[in-house]
Amino acid sequence: MSFKDEKLSGDVECKKFRKYLDDEAMVVSSPAVAEDKAQGNSSFEEFLSLAGNNGRWHFGFILLLYIGGMPSAFLVMSYQFLGATPDYWCHVQELHDANWTTQQIIDFAIPRKVDGKLEGCLHRDYNYSLAASLGYEAAKENLDLITNVVNGTVSCPKRDFNHTEYKSTLVTDFDLVCERRVLYSTTSSVTQIGMFFASLIVGYVTDLFGKRRIILISYMSLILSGVLQTMSPNVEMYLLFKFIESVFRMLSAITEHTLVMELCSNAQRAYISSFGGIPWSIGCMLIPAIAYSIREWQYLQLIFVAPFLYTISFYWLLPESPRWLILKERYVEAVKILKTIAYWNKHTLPCDEKLLEVVKSIDIKEKETECDEGEGYGKSLVRRCLGQLQELFQSRVKTMRALVLFFCWFTTAFVYYGISLISTNIGSNKYWYMFFGGLVEIPSSILLWPLIHFVGRKLSMIGSFVLCAASILGSLGVGESSVWKTILSLSGKFAISASFCLVYLVAAEINTTKSRTLAVGISSAVARFGSISSPYVNDILGDTNPLAPALMFGVLSCISAILSISLPETRKAILPESRFEIENIGSSVKRNSCKSPKETKSHSSVNK
Known part of the structure; x- marks a missing residue:
C-alpha cells in the first residue's frame, strides 16, 4: 500500500463531491449540502472524517506502525538472555599455565557455599606457583606447604565461566560478576534511562521538526546503534550504544502513538489502544525461543535488531501529521495528505480551493481558541x-x-x-x-x-x-x-x-x-x-x-x-x-472558543 499516489495530482471536481456525515458513512447526496457541511466542521477530527475513518488507508497505516512493537520487545525485555549468567569461578593463571584441567582447578582452588554451589568470587589462599610446580596430586598431598592462611580465601580479579549452556553472553565477555555485577544491572537500567531521556524531549523535538522526520531519524539511529553494540570492545561502550538505542526507540514509539491517535477516529482509538499491544506480546513470546536457539549474544543482538530494517519503507509510506502541518501553516501539504487518505478510503473530497479554505478556517479557529492559553x-x-x-x-x-x-x-x-x-x-x-x-x-x-x-x-x-x-x-x-x-x-x-x-x-x-x-x-x-x-x-x-x-x-x-x-x-x-475543551471532557458542553458557553459566538463563517 502506498500513501502517496500520483493519481492524486489532479483536483477532484466539486460537482462529484460526496461526504460521509459520521463514522457510519451516511452519504450526503447534494454537493451544495456537502460543502456547507464541510464548512461547518468545528474541528480537525471532524474534518478528517471527510476523508473516511475506516478504510484501507487506515488499516495499512496502523499495521505499518504498530507491527514495530514486536521487535521493540526484543530490545527492552531481552537483557536477561543477552546477559545470561552461567556458573563461574576464579581464574587461577598459574594452574592454567600448568595445564591443569578445569575440574582439577575447581576441586583444588575453589571453595563451595553452604548450598553446594561454587563460590565464584573467591579462591583458597594458596601458593599457586608452588602448587603448579608440584602438580595436582602432589599439591593435594602437601597442602600444608602451599597454604598461606588456613581456611583462608581471597578475592580474584578475573573469572572463568562454564560455556556448556552459553557460548558467550554480556556477562562472560565483560566479566559482569562479583564486584562488577552492578554493571550487569546497569545494562538493564540504561535502557530505562534512555527511555526516560527520550520521554523528556519528545514533545519538543516533534513540535520543532514534525513527527515524520523524528520517526525516520529515530529508526535509522536505532539500527546503527544496535549493530554497534555487537562491536563494543568493553562494557562502557556497550552501555553508551545501548543508551542511544533506547533514546531513539522511545522517540519513535511515543511519536508513532500520538500520530496514530491524531489520524484515527474515537472508535478506532479504542481498538488500536487494545490490539496495538499484541505485537509487543508476540515479541515477548518469541524472545525465549530465539534466545534458546542462539547462544552467542552478538548474533542474538543482530537478530533482535534486524526486523527494524522494514522501517526503511517509512521514507515512502509514512505521512506527516496533518494537524502539525496545519499548526505550522503548511496547508497545501496537509491537503495533499487528506486527499491521499480519501483516495485509498474511496471517499471524494471538494476541490482544492474549497479544501484549503476549510483547512485554513480550522487553523484560524484553533488559534482563536488558544486566546488565554499563553501563546507566544x-x-x-x-x-x-x-x-x-x-x-x-x-x-x-x-x-x-x-x-x-x-x-x-x-x-x-x-x-x-x-x-x-x-x-x-x-x-x-x-x-x-x-x-x-x-x-x-x-x-x-x-x-x-x-x-x-x-x-x-x-x-x-x-x-x-x-x-x-x-x-x-x-x-x-x-x-x-x-x-x-x-x-x-x-x-x-x-x-x-x-x-x-x-x-x-x-x-x-x-x-x-x-x-x-x-x-x-x-x-x-x-x-x-x-x-x-x-x-x-x-x-x-x-x-x-x-x-x-x-x-x-x-x-x-x-x-x-x-x-x-x-x-x-x-x-x-x-x-x-x-x-476549555480539556476541562469539559465528559460534560455536555460542546466544542467552542475560550469564552464561556454563554459568551461564545461563531469564530468564523464556516461554523453553523
Whole structure:
C-alpha cells in the first residue's frame, strides 16, 4: 500500500463531491449540502472524517506502525538472555599455565557455599606457583606447604565461566560478576534511562521538526546503534550504544502513538489502544525461543535488531501529521495528505480551493481558541520548552489530572517490569516465564477492546488496577508454592498490561494537539522511575524480605485504582483543541472558543 499516489495530482471536481456525515458513512447526496457541511466542521477530527475513518488507508497505516512493537520487545525485555549468567569461578593463571584441567582447578582452588554451589568470587589462599610446580596430586598431598592462611580465601580479579549452556553472553565477555555485577544491572537500567531521556524531549523535538522526520531519524539511529553494540570492545561502550538505542526507540514509539491517535477516529482509538499491544506480546513470546536457539549474544543482538530494517519503507509510506502541518501553516501539504487518505478510503473530497479554505478556517479557529492559553512564549528554545510544559498545569483541573496520570504511569511501569523480572525470585524457568508472560498479554489486549468501547476508559482502568492488586496481594497467601505464585503473578501481569494500554490512550485523549506528545512523553518519563527501580526492589528489597516487592506492587495498584476515579471518561469525546475543551471532557458542553458557553459566538463563517 502506498500513501502517496500520483493519481492524486489532479483536483477532484466539486460537482462529484460526496461526504460521509459520521463514522457510519451516511452519504450526503447534494454537493451544495456537502460543502456547507464541510464548512461547518468545528474541528480537525471532524474534518478528517471527510476523508473516511475506516478504510484501507487506515488499516495499512496502523499495521505499518504498530507491527514495530514486536521487535521493540526484543530490545527492552531481552537483557536477561543477552546477559545470561552461567556458573563461574576464579581464574587461577598459574594452574592454567600448568595445564591443569578445569575440574582439577575447581576441586583444588575453589571453595563451595553452604548450598553446594561454587563460590565464584573467591579462591583458597594458596601458593599457586608452588602448587603448579608440584602438580595436582602432589599439591593435594602437601597442602600444608602451599597454604598461606588456613581456611583462608581471597578475592580474584578475573573469572572463568562454564560455556556448556552459553557460548558467550554480556556477562562472560565483560566479566559482569562479583564486584562488577552492578554493571550487569546497569545494562538493564540504561535502557530505562534512555527511555526516560527520550520521554523528556519528545514533545519538543516533534513540535520543532514534525513527527515524520523524528520517526525516520529515530529508526535509522536505532539500527546503527544496535549493530554497534555487537562491536563494543568493553562494557562502557556497550552501555553508551545501548543508551542511544533506547533514546531513539522511545522517540519513535511515543511519536508513532500520538500520530496514530491524531489520524484515527474515537472508535478506532479504542481498538488500536487494545490490539496495538499484541505485537509487543508476540515479541515477548518469541524472545525465549530465539534466545534458546542462539547462544552467542552478538548474533542474538543482530537478530533482535534486524526486523527494524522494514522501517526503511517509512521514507515512502509514512505521512506527516496533518494537524502539525496545519499548526505550522503548511496547508497545501496537509491537503495533499487528506486527499491521499480519501483516495485509498474511496471517499471524494471538494476541490482544492474549497479544501484549503476549510483547512485554513480550522487553523484560524484553533488559534482563536488558544486566546488565554499563553501563546507566544518567545522564540528561544528554552522559553518554548518551558511554555509547552506549562500547558500541562494551566489550571487546577489540568494539574490534578496530570498528577493522577503521572502516578498511574509510575505504578503501571513499576508493577509491569517488576512482575516481568520476578521469575528468579519465585523459582520459575526464565524461558517459560517470559513466554507465558507474553501470552497472557494477548487475551488482555483482546478483552480490553469491548471493555473500553462499551464500558469506557475510566472504569476499565479502575478495574485493571483492582484485578492486578488482588492477584499480587493474593500471591502473598499461597505459601512457598511456586506454581500458584507463578499463576497469580501472571494474572497480575494480565491486568497491568491492560493498564499500560489505557494510560497511553487516556494521556493522548485529554490533551490538545500542541501538548499531546509532550504529555505522553512526560508521563512516560515519570513511568521510567518505576521501571528503573523495579529490578532493585526485586533484587535488594526482595533479599531482605521476600514478601515486600509483591506488597509494594499490590498497594500501589490499589492507590492507582482509587485515584483513577477522578479522571474524566473520554469514550465519546473528540480530541480537545483548547483548555476549555480539556476541562469539559465528559460534560455536555460542546466544542467552542475560550469564552464561556454563554459568551461564545461563531469564530468564523464556516461554523453553523
